[in-house]
Amino acid sequence: MTACTVIGLGEAGATYAAALTAAGHTVTGFDPVAPTTPAGVTRAATAAEACGGADIVLVLTGAGAARAVAQECLPVLPAGSCYADFTSSSPQAMRELGQLPSRAAFADVAILGPVPTQGVRTPLMVSGPGSRAVAELLSPLGADVEIVDGEPGAAMAHKLLRSVLMKGLASVVVEAVTAGRAAGLEDWIRAQIAGQLAGDGQAVIDRFLTGTAKHAVRRSKEMQDTASYLSDLGVPAEMTSASAAALTRMAQEEVPAAAALR
Secondary structure, three states: OOEEEEEOOOHHHHHHHHHHHHOOOEEEEEOOOOOOOOOOOEEOOOHHHHHOOOOEEEEOOOHHHHHHHHHHHHHHOOOOOEEEEOOOOOHHHHHHHHOOOOOOEEEEEEEOOOHHHHHHHOOEEEEOOOHHHHHHHHHHHOOOEEEOOOOOOHHHHHHHHHHHHHHHHHHHHHHHHHHHHHOOOHHHHHHHHHHHHOOOHHHHHHHHHHHHHHOHHHHHHHHHHHHHHHHHHOOOOHHHHHHHHHHHHHHHHHHHHHHHOO
């Protein structure tokens, strides 16, 4: 069995710590504020103490603590160990952490779903020298671990690009359904959303890529009117207003490009 350390025993960290313990691994945890410790996990007084003799360290703190935790833990890790950073740090921050002096192999781990609902089965994307160790530890627990080529930061780059879609799409859907509810048309707008999300996804992407810039002038005006309508409904329109601004920019960029072709 593997000697595991989990830094950060909040909701996600506690989930992984409990699952690793249940799988028979020895788990030591550290968290300066978490009120409880999962059953079977030994809680250390400091992060460095928790890492002593660890085969693999899983860091599930906030991104703001990533560098401080790495600077405390990496120097005490033995050769052949793995330091896996699950924080939502930027790709550049991950690259910098991966370059800190250490005998441990660094892994940049991107969580691609909600741990509170999917638990340790939440899909992961991993990059860096420690990727294989992360996959070997967590795949048997049911996690779909995808290893991507590249240095630390490559996995997080993929995640942030995905976030452009997933977080933006989620915000648009919330805004549309909220507006539909206010207008007494929630069932209708839900059906419209479901219809757009179904079918040939690649064809929809191509239609968006070609049609958005081509019709940016007309669509920017339409979205400005939509924002005004949402205001009349008493519904926040941040996403709609942002779309109007983006379409206005695209329209302005399209005019010089068209002129250059004449």
